[in-house]
Amino acid sequence: xxxxxxxxxxxxxxxxxxxxxxxxxxxxxxxxxxxxxxxxxxxxxxxxxxxxxxxxxxxxxxxxxxxxxxxxxxxxxxxxxxxxxxxxxxxxxxxxxxxxxxxxxxxxxxxxxxxxxxxxxxxxxxxxxxxxxxxxxxxxxxxxxxxxxxxxxxxxxxxxxxxxxxxxxxxxxxxxxxxxxxxxxxxxxxxxxxxxxxxxxxxxxxxxxxxxxxxxxxxxxxxxxxxxxxxxxxxxxxxxxxxxxxxxxxxxxxxxxxxxxxxxxxxxxxxxxxxxxxxxxxxxxxxxxxxxxxxxxxxxxxxxxxxxxxxxxxxxxxxxxxxxxxxxxxxxxxxxxxxxxxxxxxxxxxxxxxxxxxxxxxxxxxxxxxxxxxxxxxxxxxxxxxxxxxxxxxxxxxxxxxxxxxxxxxxxxxxxxxxxxxxxxxxxxxxxxxxxxxxxxxxxxxxxxxxxxxxxxxxxxxxxxxxxxxxxxxx
Amino acid sequence: xxxxxxxxxxxxxxxxxxxxxxxxxxxxxxxxxxxxxxxxxxxxxxxxxxxxxxxxxxxxxxxxxxxxxxxxxxxxxxxxxxxxxxxxxxxxxxxxxxxxxxxxxxxxxxxxxxxxxxxxxxxxxxxxxxxxxxxxxxxxxxxxxxxxxxxxxxxxxxxxxxxxxxxxxxxxxxxxxxxxxxxxxxxxxxxxxxxxxxxxxxxxxxxxxxxxxxxxxxxxxxxxxxxxxxxxxxxxxxxxxxxxxxxxxxxxxxxxxxxxxxxxxxxxxxxxxxxxxxx
Numbered sequence: 001x002x003x004x005x006x007x008x009x010x011x012x013x014x015x016x017x018x019x020x021x022x023x024x025x026x027x028x029x030x031x032x033x034x035x036x037x038x039x040x041x042x043x044x045x046x047x048x049x050x051x052x053x054x055x056x057x058x059x060x061x062x063x064x065x066x067x068x069x070x071x072x073x074x075x076x077x078x079x080x081x082x083x084x085x086x087x088x089x090x091x092x093x094x095x096x097x098x099x100x101x102x103x104x105x106x107x108x109x110x111x112x113x114x115x116x117x118x119x120x121x122x123x124x125x126x127x128x129x130x131x132x133x134x135x136x137x138x139x140x141x142x143x144x145x146x147x148x149x150x151x152x153x154x155x156x157x158x159x160x161x162x163x164x165x166x167x168x169x170x171x172x173x174x175x176x177x178x179x180x181x182x183x184x185x186x187x188x189x190x191x192x193x194x195x196x197x198x199x200x201x202x203x204x205x206x207x208x209x210x211x212x213x214x215x216x217x218x219x220x221x222x223x224x225x226x227x228x229x230x231x232x233x234x235x236x237x238x239x240x241x242x243x244x245x246x247x248x249x250x251x252x253x254x255x256x257x258x259x260x261x262x263x264x265x266x267x268x269x270x271x272x273x274x275x276x277x278x279x280x281x282x283x284x285x286x287x288x289x290x291x292x293x294x295x296x297x298x299x300x301x302x303x304x305x306x307x308x309x310x311x312x313x314x315x316x317x318x319x320x321x322x323x324x325x326x327x328x329x330x331x332x333x334x335x336x337x338x339x340x341x342x343x344x345x346x347x348x349x350x351x352x353x354x355x356x357x358x359x360x361x362x363x364x365x366x367x368x369x370x371x372x373x374x375x376x377x378x379x380x381x382x383x384x385x386x387x388x389x390x391x392x393x394x395x396x397x398x399x400x401x402x403x404x405x406x407x408x409x410x411x412x413x414x415x416x417x418x419x420x421x422x423x424x425x426x427x428x429x430x431x432x433x434x435x436x437x438x439x440x441x442x443x444x445x446x447x448x449x450x451x452x453x454x455x456x457x458x459x460x461x462x463x464x465x466x467x468x469x470x471x472x473x474x475x
Numbered sequence: 476x477x478x479x480x481x482x483x484x485x486x487x488x489x490x491x492x493x494x495x496x497x498x499x500x501x502x503x504x505x506x507x508x509x510x511x512x513x514x515x516x517x518x519x520x521x522x523x524x525x526x527x528x529x530x531x532x533x534x535x536x537x538x539x540x541x542x543x544x545x546x547x548x549x550x551x552x553x554x555x556x557x558x559x560x561x562x563x564x565x566x567x568x569x570x571x572x573x574x575x576x577x578x579x580x581x582x583x584x585x586x587x588x589x590x591x592x593x594x595x596x597x598x599x600x601x602x603x604x605x606x607x608x609x610x611x612x613x614x615x616x617x618x619x620x621x622x623x624x625x626x627x628x629x630x631x632x633x634x635x636x637x638x639x640x641x642x643x644x645x646x647x648x649x650x651x652x653x654x655x656x657x658x659x660x661x662x663x664x665x666x667x668x669x670x671x672x673x674x675x676x677x678x679x680x681x682x683x684x685x686x687x688x689x690x691x692x693x694x695x696x697x698x699x700x701x702x703x704x705x706x707x708x709x710x711x712x713x714x715x716x717x718x719x720x721x722x723x724x725x726x727x728x729x730x731x732x733x734x735x736x737x738x739x740x741x742x743x744x745x746x747x748x749x750x751x752x753x754x
Contacts, residue, residue, distance in 0.1 A: 175693050177519075214559050214560060216693055219502065220499065240694070250700075251702055251723070257696060257697040257698075259696045260690060260696035267691075400693070
């Protein structure tokens, strides 16, 4: 029997001292040799728990075995059966909480799980380099039907790719000038390079999917038009409306939502200002509020824009931090400071409308709240001030009402998200399906993709059933 | 790509474009705007839709050169294309028969009030229009506005056209002689603030259209947030029209200056390049 390394095969990363001043990717990925060495560690479990814990049920032992055999094409083909966005998933999935958490090797004493995410990335990157996607597809059979997808984020791209493979004509409507949704405007280049997103989207377009940018459904075209012109539609517009704490000083110059900060950087390339026209404040002292992946992204971006001090203010402690632990470690390596158990209460005005400090209060953890985490409670008279010329609130998003406000027939939850069956994606209106963050609230790329996969199957069933009915009914 | 089919220079710094955008032309209502990006390096800027022609699928944009993007836009001409145009965005003006309405347009804001004048006239209102500018040359779209107005008053700061003075002086005059049922004012922030104060004196409802800095224009970034009646609103989706008395003007005016230094850098760099190109 092969002797398995107890630890994951190390992976090359950009040196923290260098990378904190550039936007290039932090993790450099496995070489084929490193990948093969890591693949050997997989136990090839018969009832692989990793598959069950993956929202898109990838045949993980299958593609890892192919890597071990040195057959990258086979590995790519296996991955391609389950996911249209493997290079993206290999980079941004919370693997440590999904496939890798249940890996039997990782459950053995003193063993780390197989680096499933990094292996997925290796295969996907190999495919992007070596496969000619333009040759892939495009059969000339008559299409089964026309499907509209609203929003080109991970959920929309997944449903579109799967339906195109089932021989549907699919049109994606995207409100922004660029496709990819949160993959494009939300996740920074150093964690998910835009060329990877572009290539993977191209591979979906190669399946015959059309993406129309600059179309705001509800404004540029109405839901009535969509429902008249298509056999079914899938709403995957994400949860894009930023929340604000609403504390005094929120309107000061220098106060950003994470959505604005990251959109300026990622979508509009403001880190390349003035080569690109969209500006962003290049600040000395930056404070980020929140503890999720978005907070990490904002803080690390601020560092790369040249800030001297960047700190994260989080109202709970490291133990409760919602961000991926890998991202937390990366942030610490890049000199991001933490104010644990702290919460902002006021943004300070320098007298002419610009931010010059964040007044915070110390917190302690009380009884668990509805989320099961211990509720932070402010400690009296514990105020302190952090000097800051930029503050970024990364405290989550709500549902964007642009489409929903024009479509009152669609049933929403009490939180304002679309009410959709998680097992099918069906909504209160026949022919209208929904998935991703607009159903669940802000979640992960892979969960949004999972919803897209489920909906693709249901949309196919729905259209086939409808086509059997002789009288055409309005969708 | 969106093709420019007609372009006219209205004054030294103001331009009047017609652009092919059939989907937007079909849907646009008074008070709505588009987000525009000229090219890959460009920023997204909001511009009010000044007019539409649904039959030919075109929209009209009137703009003033302020920063680099508008300077660059002004250099484009018939046959040139714009990379991205999204819209119509924002909530439309509530067009209905109010009775007698007063509409004030200042500077390039005249282009933004034009579709409102037209809409309100078609809805059967008696329309009293006040157009104001620094000097005669800057009173744009005068004839178009006159066509849909029952009364048209022009004011200029220097008295080169119409009455010498501010639009608020004309407002006072109108209010003294007429019963006004509703009113609108669109122009520079300071003008809208003072129009609000004037209307408030007479408890006359006045709506303004805010033009804060926007990035996406679809409610996603929160950059255009304004405080309305004490709560945070996003001008791009909740507005751009708000009741003047509910706007926190000092805050709004301060937020407009956020990127002053960066905008100047950008414009100066651009102008240098223009000079070099001209040799």
